Amino acid sequence: MRRRLVPAALLLPFALLLTACGGNSSADTGTDTDGKGSVTLDVGDQKGGSEAILRAAGELKNLDYKIKWSTFTSGPPLLEAVNAKAVDIGGVGNTPPVFAAGAGSKISVVAAWHGTSKGDAILVPNGSKLTGPAQLKGRSIAVAQGSSAHYQLVASLKAAGLTLSDVKVKYLQPADALAAFTSGKVDAWAVWDPYTSQILGAKQGRVLTTGDGITNGLTFQVAAPSALQDPKKAAAVKDYLARLRRAQTWVYDHQEEWAKVWAKETGLPYEVALASVKRTNSTRVPVAVDKPLVASEQQIADTFTELKLIPKKVDFGDFVDTRFNGDLPPSTTPAKS
Secondary structure, eight states: OOOOSSOOOSSOSSOOSTTOOOOOOOEEOOOOEEEOSSOEEEEEEETTSHHHHHHHTTTTSSOSSEEEEEEESSHHHHHHHHHTTSOSEEEEOSSHHHHHHHTTOOOEEEEEEEOOOTTSEEEEOTTOOOOSGGGGTTOEEEEOTTSHHHHHHHHHHHHTTOOGGGSEEEEOOHHHHHHHHHTTSSSEEEEOTTHHHHHHHTTSOEEEEESTTTSOOEEEEEEOHHHHTSHHHHHHHHHHHHHHHHHHHHHHHOHHHHHHHHHHHHOOOHHHHHHHHHHTGGGOEEEOOOHHHHHHHHHHHHHHHHTTSSSSOOOGGGGBOOTTOTTOOOTTOOOOO
């Protein structure tokens, strides 16, 4: 039976998506295993993530290797497990690999997807007088440190002629940020889907601005270099990535069906799940790990280095492996709409 980390709730207190990042929670390393064979691929996942998509799309059949699943609540601890060789591969958003690289972790980005950033939003309460990001000066904003939303906040402020020093940043994980936002203790909340869809669906707030056109909309599969050096595991990784890419195509073609599965997996109301699928999940297309991608991630790394949130200069190109690109389109390929 599929294990659960927490009971179903209207608003879940942890990161659900591949875009979810930030936090210090660890993994549920249960005994869920698929497939058969002498090779075992240890896969790090997030709730309602890769395993759920692969299972819904029928892509966990006829495996000639085993997949052992470990469920993490966010990207940073998943990448810590990759660095420690406890996990061979796992899915995260666009910012955790930058922080992991800054910490000198042994990681390799091996696959990427490009989607819209409409689900990455700065939310304000319905009664707020704010009408644009330039008006955030002097205001308090909740955000998860090191998350994709953290970079989206920085980039959105920059586009409005502001910096982080112009606002009062409250580093809060989603559960605490939600409480602060709904109780009026912060003026705004920078967050990702499905939280965006949850707030909008519950009519608890509205969008001030989104990351669309501001952030790169990338999500990744990140592997342990030691696993990639093992020819049998590398072959399993190649097959696993092919299945994930087919599953993402299935999501685009079966949005309502996937929303039902996702709602059941996560405890999200179906309407919220469907809104998030349409806004974010179904827009992702598999793309190559290429030079424009590295340059885009380098920009994120340099931004956080300048903010002294990453201790040293990071060369993001040292943390990618392009062997699984095949004939994938460039990372700048437009997201599906």
